[in-house]
Amino acid sequence: MTTTTRVILPGLLRDLVGGIGELEVPADHGGQTVGQLLDAAFREHRILDGKVRDERGLLRPHVKVFVNGEDVSRAEGLATTVPPGARVHIINAVSGG
């Protein structure tokens, strides 16, 4: 069985991709990092890339990515390694008061 990484989308982005809540990325997508995982996850859903990352490839300021419950901004950001079978959450940050 091929291990997949699950990328779980926030509700606010699901309408843009027909209501899909999760994207499954095969373990052999060719990368190990969060950035490479997002490249693979968004390949068929290009509109998501512009929402989650700016044109420099950086996460937007009020977007968070968690890998197995850990905020990647407290690790190595988009260079954080994603273990096989991980659950990756994309979150719209609770910003403001």
Next chain:
Amino acid sequence: MAETIVAIGTRKGLWLARSSDRQEWSLEGPHFLMSEVASVAFDTRAGRQAVLAGVKSWHWGPTVQVSEDAGRTWSESAERALAFPSDTDTALERVWQLTPDPNDDDVVWAGVEPHALFRSTDRGESFELVRGLWNHPHRPQWEPGFGGGAVHTIVPEPGVPERMLVAMSAGGVYRSADAGETWEPSNPGIRAYFIPDNEYPEFGQCVHKVARGVDGELYAQNHKGVYRSEDGGASWQSIAEGLPTDFGFTILAHPRTPGVVWNVPVQDDGERIPPGTQLQLQRTDDAGRTWRQQANGLPNHSYTCVLRDAAALDDGDPVGIYVGTRNGDVFASADEGESFTRIATQLPDVLAVRAAQVG
């Protein structure tokens, strides 16, 4: 049946007011709730009923949304419609201005933050950076205004596609005579009182808005200062005498009658309220030589403000005027400013208003 549509971009979404007679209005919206709509434009060229909007989600970033059915349904490109090229190492902050080109039915210009101009040749589906302005040697010295640093005004010249003008806060007016390949600052006569010992610099003025009159005259509302140019922007003369204040954000020029111009005066940059707390327009019928107040139907004891793109004219006859305020009111006049009625209230702060007859 033809209807007049007023597009109202606010801090938290877009509303559309529709009317068949400009007396009774229905309000529709919001579209893009909780996203800022700082720019909006109607594209009625070639029989279209398109509306474009510069929309910014605080989470998901800025984009350009396009409606082909007069604002009822909207879509955006799956690829980034408007983005800086990778070699600039720059990210788009906000789309401040969308301007359909009068000389080419497929061209739309976009002024953005940070200071840059983009051009679309497919009616706003995708945009390309205008390198001539981006590579201008002055760019590192352009300063952000209070609301940010952006190209906020785009004035193409009808009938002369290679000539256009842009304005930015705070950089001033720049003109191109070669379709955007090269740009020259064009601020002679515009005072930058805030620059010590050099009140008339080559650039650095805080121009808030420029409007083109039907006869080609240009009118500029500045951060203190109201000006007219009779030579296409090569030089500027003050027309502030007779106004209650020379501060304000917006200026509008009548689309058919030469010399008729409106601005919305603001008491001072340190007191951004209507003069004497009377929300008002000032109108000139003689290209700024004399001014008179138009305030019938506008509130007194008002402490609101009208921002640079929050006022617009329609293309009706007589011309309709629409003014949106920071406290979420929109006022409409169907008689060229002689009287106003409130067509929307309790909206978020109004950032952009545009109007057109469609259908």
